[in-house]
Amino acid sequence: MDEVVRYTYRIRPGRTAEKALLAEWGGYGGIGIDWGVTTTAPTTDPVFDLPHLGHRRRCAAELAKAQRKMARRHRKGRPQSRGYTDAKRQAARLVKKAARRTLHDSRMWAKHVVDRHDLIAVEDFEPTFLAKSTMARKAADAAIGAAKRELIERARRAGRTVVMVRPAYTTMTCSACFARVKQRLELDERSFRCDSCGFADSRDRNAARVVLAVAERGHVSVEDVRQSDHLLRVGGSVAV
Secondary structure (H helix, E strand, O other): OOOOOOOOOOOOOOOOHHHHHHHHHOOOOEEEEOOOOOEEEOEOOHHHOEEOOOHHHHOHHHHHHHHHHHHHHOOOOOOOOHHHHHHHHHHHHHHHHHHHHHHHHHHHHHHHHHHOOOEEEEEOOOHHHHHHOOOHHHHHHHOHHHHHHHHHHHHHHOOOEEEEEOOOOOOOEOOOOOOEOOOOOOOOOOEEEOOOOOOEEEHHHHHHHHHHHHHHOOOOOHHHHHHHOHHHOEOOEOOO
């Protein structure tokens, strides 16, 4: 007769059984995270995506009103009036309000991801180049850098494995066969299609899967995987 093993958990008030199990056994596996603008953080699982909520855009009308008031009441070369000072404070409050909401969303998302995964593969993306593009305002509103820092810090505090994957070729590589497309995808191209195996998916979702595949193989770049798996190719494809 097989031995039956029973586990007993004493759950504190306000703590669900799922949280207790996660605290005891850890997460549910690995997740790959890409960075974008339409969706701030596309992942391998759509449930864990961080959408772009646009808090700064929602405050844009009030902010523009406060800035127009500042412009009307500005005194050049003289002490500023109380009306100008009040409008300046209002504009600063609106900017801080949007930033706080964005940071709060990033913290809640990071907690959601970290609590449910043991391996977190993150694209080591630096959003500085977006500041010189037509998407500068939207990228600033998304606060990719803040979300990235919050995720990494929370994951390391929780003892999760964090792998930073270099972004080179992640959007040009197929997550199904690891073949690379011949031409670089432009920012306005949001779909990916592999010429070798015919696999098609969202550009960001495919990149997130590539990031996770690289981390699971113990590497930090797509080039390392392609070189190490050269001898494992079967029929012109690599199982990922």
